[in-house]
Amino acid sequence: MIKKRSRRLGALATALAFSAAIVTACGSGGSSSAAAAPAAGGKIDLSGVTIRLGDQATLSTVHVLEGAGVLNDLPYKITSARFASANDELTAEQAGSLDIAGVGSTGLIYAAKAQSAVKFVAISALSSKGTGAGILVPKNSTLTSVRDLRGKRVAAPSGTLPQAFLLYELKQNGMTTKDIKIATLTYADSLTALAGGSVDAIAESQPYTQTGINKYGFKELVTAEQAGFPFIGGLAVPDSALRNPARSAAIGDLLVRWQKANTFYQQHPDRYAAVWAKDTGSPAAQAPPAPGDYLRIDSKITSALNQQLSLLVWGGVVPDKPRPDLGRYLDGRYNDRLFPTSTATPSAVGPADRRSPMTVLTAPTDVDAALDVVALTGTIGAEIHGVDISAPLSTEVVGAIRAALLRYGVVFFVDQDIDVDGQLAFARQFGEVTPRASSAEPPLDQDHPSVLEFDSRREGGKVGMLHFDQTFTERPSAASVFRPVILPAGGGGDTHFAHGQVAYERLSAPIRELADRLVVVQTTASPELRRLFQKYGPGEWEGQTLVGNETVEQPVVRIHPETGRRGLFGLHGRIKGFAPHESDALLSFLYAHTIRPEHVVRYRWTPGSVGFWDNRAVLHGAVLDYGDETRVAHRVALRGDRPYGPALPKTD
Structure with a gap:
């Protein structure tokens, strides 16, 4: 554990993540339930396909993608629905009513634990600032640090990024889950509980963090950004969608368009900030950095996910035996489309070259060895x-x-x-x-x-x-x-x-x-x-x-x-x-x-x-x-x- 003068490094696997905001675009109707017939020349006809996307955040991805100009000539339709949590999105995927969901690594781990029929098909880098994850306390609270939470009642939604962040902070401060009283509540119920005084602190993420601050006057005890908390997330797709040639082809096309949007906003961060400000109603200066490029799904990503799994096992929220095999839930079928052989291939770990300096080398990992x-x-x-x-x-x-x-x-x-x-x-x-x-x-x-x-x-x-x-x-x-x-x-x-x-x-x-x-x-x-x-x-x-x-x-x-x-x-x-x-x-x-x-x-x-x-x-x-x-x-x-x-x- 890391203490102010002597504590062990417990850094999480990598500062990679995928924006949990997957909203989008035009069109209506149900998804294609059967493989589309090939068009002339053997190319799959996508005109009858509708991709259904899940969303948890305020930011509309359709606005983000439209702002980057990547939705022109879209050969299929897209609909979106808003969900309260990643678990709800994964449940919808299992029920066959959702094709893509932005899910944090905690959600993926719980899906693997439940042996859900889903796969991660894309990983993308995002600053922890974009999550708004943090621990909130009442405005007049005398708590000033995570260590002050000893013996206190703390609420966190199960299977979520805020829960992982709470565990991370406990470990970083030499504490365990036995040092606090954890209440498992939904995002919204956590806000109500803190306002009513039935808990002393809550772990939240956006948009609930901002709601707590603006509506209830809560203050942040610590944020993921301040703590340098790295988290992992990705794009989850049900196996049924991947087995459907038309839907699978449309998802691959959408990922390529999304990659282009990421590149555009990295070059024009002011444009991303403007879209973010319009959707969230917050000042553009508070906008998080634009999402980073996708990373090749490979054994290094598996290793990084396993490091976060180790944190959840340490926290007692996921059993160690049987430990989920996360590699089974990663699917790199779109790697070649996202990373053509003629271009550099981003990776969590890889050799440096003149185009890719220090930023693509060994990603941060959690090592419980003698460090x-x-x-x-x-x-x-x-x-x-x-x-x-x-x-x-x-x-x-x-x-x-x-x-x-x-x-x-x-x-x-x-x-x-x-x-x-x-x-x-x-x-x-x-x-x-x-x-x-x-x-x-x-x-x-x-x-x-x-x-x-x-x-x-x-x-x-x-x-x-x-x-x-x-x-x-x-x-x-x-x-x-x-x-x-x-x-x-x-x-x-x-x-x-x-x-x-x-x-x-x-x-x-x-x-x-x-x-x-x-x-x-x-x-x-x-x-x-x-x-x-x-x-x-x-x-x-x-x-x-x-x-x-x-x-x-x-x-x-x-x-x-x-x-x-x-x-x-x-x-x-x-x-x-x-x-x-x-x-x-x-x-x-x-x-x-x-x-x-x-x-x-x-x-x-x-x-x-x-x-x-x-x-x-x-x-x-x-x-x-x-x-x-x-x-x-x-x-x-x-x-x-x-x-x-x-x-x-x-x-x-």
């Missing part, structure tokens, strides 16, 4: 014990470390016997190391062009201001592995790390909405960088030669490509469209807010310590308190992608 995580503060930073990073790591351990990195922003390993080659080998397990043929910050040596050496005795070897790396380039690094080689003899030389995502979330809503709209222009033309270029020659990053006159635009608010979480990022330069004094004042405020003590951890390096931070979420800077003493460190950077955010759409 001890010591949280250093309430918001950022953790030490990981019991792992020898000089040796090759298993897929499960790599996934667990990655989960900790996404949760804490920066993780540290102590007492490691590791050299520069071991540092490189460790880094390569998490992404592609970025080659550095030359740089204004020179590489270690000719044999290690990817290793950057920071030597306090050399000009440019001391950087005290907290910063993100390479933000003056189009593709800043995704993460860095840092290893001190020589520490100041008299002490000092610590490093500060600040969490840009936590800082963003703690801004007031009007400031967040303003920051969401801003883009900064950054340049290599600063006097400091120009001096380094003159001294060491042109720099090179990601194939881009840097001579001291380059400019690049970065979003002030960046959307994390793996978690969908928003964070402050473009904090230096000049805000596009602002007068210089306006830009300076606002960026100074945002920077000062980001490095407030409650967003920062100060780490004291020791011989054998190694740091690993997420450059997409966390700033860093050395503490220059060691005078003329020597401090030398080696850093390896992992290939990143183009930053994007609400004000700067994704371009690749």
Whole structure:
């Protein structure tokens, strides 16, 4: 278990999920009950097919799909019906009255437990922000943390994402289900129970979370987004629909259209936010990130689902014996349509390439092995014990470390016997190391062009201001592995790390909405960088030669490509469209807010310590308190992608 100072990592399988909102579109009438006759040329005629979709959410998927322009020339009809829960949707599928349902992984696990005749045919990435999952308490409640729930009565709907999140939080806080009194109630009944005082807290998700806040004045004790809770979901289809050639063909066509819509909204997040705001009646600034691309259904997805099954078994809500075989409920028949061989194939786990940097590598997993995580503060930073990073790591351990990195922003390993080659080998397990043929910050040596050496005795070897790396380039690094080689003899030389995502979330809503709209222009033309270029020659990053006159635009608010979480990022330069004094004042405020003590951890390096931070979420800077003493460190950077955010759409 993970405690504030000593707790075991219990991160869930992966930050993958599928939007539970499956609503849709045009047409009427019943579904095709028999296979459609092939049209001329052997192609199945879909004109008589109606696909019936289930929906649990406020957001209308037909509006989402229409907004992306993917429903033109639809060769079949679509109807939709709203359901109170995923269990109700699965029941309707079993009864033959529904063809597609957006179901969270908990629903799938319960379906497998009941040996239901359904399959998951698609998995898609979605931020936990989109679920609205959280634990609510009355406005005047004195409860301030999950640990305060000991002995309290907590309601949660059975077989749902909120139930899984409640278990996750209990485990993360060193508690078990025996520490609270769980009441199994529906979403709506949970709201009534909390309002009436018969329970002390409830676990909910959207739209019930917002109803509780707006109608009853409830407050959030903790949310899935704040906790970095990863969840899994998918698109469930009954076996009867898959056996019907016409309906199966129509479902495959719909998935391809949906994939195109996902890509469109990733490139135009403002368009997705506008559709979301219109349907939900909430401000566009509160919109979750657009759904991510589908992921290939394979053994890695099965492994990720089994990790969440382990959580439910731990919580006692699913029996361990007989344990459901989740692999039987995954169907990859549409993989080839969604992932043509001529294009890259997203996967929960896969090799990095130039198109697919750190974001497609080993997904976060839950490892109950000896992986001890010591949280250093309430918001950022953790030490990981019991792992020898000089040796090759298993897929499960790599996934667990990655989960900790996404949760804490920066993780540290102590007492490691590791050299520069071991540092490189460790880094390569998490992404592609970025080659550095030359740089204004020179590489270690000719044999290690990817290793950057920071030597306090050399000009440019001391950087005290907290910063993100390479933000003056189009593709800043995704993460860095840092290893001190020589520490100041008299002490000092610590490093500060600040969490840009936590800082963003703690801004007031009007400031967040303003920051969401801003883009900064950054340049290599600063006097400091120009001096380094003159001294060491042109720099090179990601194939881009840097001579001291380059400019690049970065979003002030960046959307994390793996978690969908928003964070402050473009904090230096000049805000596009602002007068210089306006830009300076606002960026100074945002920077000062980001490095407030409650967003920062100060780490004291020791011989054998190694740091690993997420450059997409966390700033860093050395503490220059060691005078003329020597401090030398080696850093390896992992290939990143183009930053994007609400004000700067994704371009690749």
